[in-house]
Amino acid sequence: MAEKNQNQKQINIELDEKMAEGIYSNLAIINHSVSEFVVDFISLMPGAPKAKVKSRIVLTPQHAKKFLKALNDNVQRFEKAHGTIKDYEQPPIPLNFGPTGEA
Numbered sequence: 001m002a003e004k005n006q007n008q009k010q011i012n013i014e015l016d017e018k019m020a021e022g023i024y025s026n027l028a029i030i031n032h033s034v035s036e037f038v039v040d041f042i043s044l045m046p047g048a049p050k051a052k053v054k055s056r057i058v059l060t061p062q063h064a065k066k067f068l069k070a071l072n073d074n075v076q077r078f079e080k081a082h083g084t085i086k087d088y089e090q091p092p093i094p095l096n097f098g099p100t101g102e103a
Contacts, residue, residue, distance in 0.1 A: 023054045037064040 025041035032038065041055040059067060079085055 025054055027051070032061075032064075036060060 023041065024043050027042040027044045029040045029042065030037060031040075037059045039057045039059070040053045041057070042051050043054050044051045075085065
């Protein structure tokens with residue numbers, strides 16, 4: 001196994017200061033087509049009638065599935081270390097993405 005790891009190329013990932021700050025999101029909206037998944041991250045403030053998409057990530061279906069597995073693995077490790085994450089029921093949020101497109 002060590003031999004296999006030595007033969008793999010290493011990727012250096014850079015993270016600049018601005019990106020390291022991150023963007024807060026408390027709502028994600030996911031849409032998909034045959035060829036891609038689109039995840040919009042939104043910061044929704046209580047009582048505010050309007051919110052903006054803060055970040056959009058576009059993934060291939062294969063990467064979406066890998067992301068799902070990685071996120072699930074991380075949630076399981078978190079819960080093992082810190083206890084079960086409580087899932088509070090919230091009423092559905094009526095969403096309006098503006099005017100719909102026409103072809």
